Amino acid sequence: MGFLDELRAVVPVSEAPASADRSGATGDGPPLAIARPDTVDGVRTAVRLASAHGVPVVPRGAGTGLAGGAVAGRGELVLDVSGLDRIVEIDPVDAVAVVEPGVRTAALDRAAQEFGLRYAPDPASAKISTIGGNIATNAGGMRCVKYGVTRDAVLGLDVVLADGRLISTGRRTVKGVSGLDLTSLFVGAEGTLGVVVGATLRLRPLPARTLTAAAAYDSVAAAARACAELTRQRREPSLLELLDGATLEVIDRAQGTDLATRGRALVIAQADGPSADEEITAIAKVLAEEATGSEHAVDPESSERLLFARRMALPSIERFGRALIEDICVPRSRLAEAFEGVARIAAAHDVRIHTFAHAGDGNLHPIVSYDGPLTSEVHHAGDDLFSLALDLGGTVTGEHGIGLLKRNWLAREVGPDVLDVHTAIKTALDPRGILNPGKGF
Template identity: 60%
Template structure:
């Protein structure tokens, strides 16, 4: 029997479905909502992680209203075309990377704060609202949005919810999930869904709000969120402590926890990170120590708590400085926010995101240093020290087509260390594409199977952000 091959120019079923979808979207969406120019869609193939899928998306829908999302998903579901929801593209795990034949659903234009209630201390926002903009709007009423990711000036509320982002203040005020009261979302087939409520308490039914928060766009697309706001603290006090080694700084952070001190922020930077900031911005941080621990206490007892923290650290640190001046505090924490941009000047950062029990932070730091030496891979480490969340960052030559095997081996050893110490593969960045290979090691087969059954219930054709998270 002779096999007859189809001519290469004959469109495949997938290409036909894609072309049909574009025709329907062009018909049903406003003219400014759809982009198909390859020169423009190429920018949507990756996110800040640098993850590089095969090819690039065929088109981008720029949603302005929830109706745009419903229309897009209804047609994509019927035609089995994959859809990648996207906020600002600041994700660090490849969760917004879009491969060949996919459609990107860009939510950046859905950027309205539709309600801000000082009396109920809540806001209703669309997913494209920039995190820092919500914080500024709340500040006009003496309130703030507590989640404070380092990317707050760039990242969106929708993206933060999709990854259950943490940030600098989460040890005291919780991660994003702790500030989300309710969601409006659209399921894969275009069905609108409302979860949660406007009250602080509420236990009616399953907690679908918590399930969608952190689901990385694989279960539904968020179109609005009701989020909790909190009063701006009446006072803050900040201290900067320099140490002779990174391990001693980590032990100092653990000592604060043991002393029952609950800072709002406790950020740890190692020597290589300090040197990168110095090189990028002309500062002199590395010359003052091999590690920097930044601590901020807030509330009516901020000064007393900061004084106690300084007392605990003075026996361990080479120097400790305390300030109640908000401007000095902003300058200190500006160094922390400059860390990742400074490292990006050196190459492509492969940013890990483990968390360990706080009592084992120093042990994790020592293990990371040993792993870096064993694989001859330089590692720059940041940490949200008050909650045990470490970011060991491997900077890769951007000219390399793939991540070197030595880097993957080092990352694998770092993940194994986190799990051995009773921790997790990701504290706040999500799994995306970069950590899927290690997922089963943490969750176990039964949990992974349940994740897949949940995915099928929400998205039976598997069109929402396929290949991500699970």
């Protein structure tokens, strides 16, 4: 009996079309098949059989990734874990949730809100992405400036190893230092070390108030200085976003707004919790110092109105063409230099680049907009963006992962010795190299 026959006897299997994600990356041909287990035992059996037959396995959730991390190629098995989609438990006393990997991020947040809690990480894809995918890439989001990225919310994991063994890492307690921190090792590993089949997650109190301030500036440099000043004055926004002029123009074009008439950059900040009123007042005062205009929201409705521009940035860009969605991160003190560098790259390659940033943690999203096929100029612009990040002491990815698209750049960022350590860990956990081959490193 062949591999697929053995697999079909234990889990649902279907033919696989060409595999892709939101990055636009594709494999070198149609995958072998798609396995769709809906139990942990099903995942274990599928991985164990794949290991025995030497078949590469590509774990996949909702397919919303932006770096090609869940793209499968010829001869590879897509392991679709989106059917493991139960919220197993929400404990309001310990403020933890136990979930399966196929749970949608926004669905967990909604469920937690019924207990006066929330799942703090908030990737832009929260409505469509899964917790498993967020864990695979260590996803971020707009609230990360205060609450951290996915890794900061993960207390423990259930992971199927390459030979089919199931291990549990971490714990339900907030504190715990027994043994090596294997939980953090698997978070962000993009499915190259094991398949996540369960997660214990930290929840946060739902803020009683969330207030917003926004300010327009005549230059990105002035906007970046305002963001740096907030850090210097030890203010604590729960959200701090910066949009450049090109982004404001495309939002106006798509949404009928007039943002670009107010300035060449926009900063949006939020504060939440018991001291939200005091904090947002202090933040608004700092933002107003060099602003061409500013607003200060006093209720949820006006806060949502001010945040509208940031939420509509990517949809507006994608309305008028295809988008290469990049993700670099630089030290916060060099944010202005990063924006200036992006503008130079756009001019040098004669491409449209719209840039917005999680300014509170230095994470920029330069979106290269283009029509038709992906040209060499678009590719070269992307490479120059990665080079810019490294030149400024940053990283080639803040939250989207390495996947297929950035493997060469990872080597340049971390160097050969660190890459050797990556490879040694991979070999120890996956000696046959079947888990998500060609991704990450």
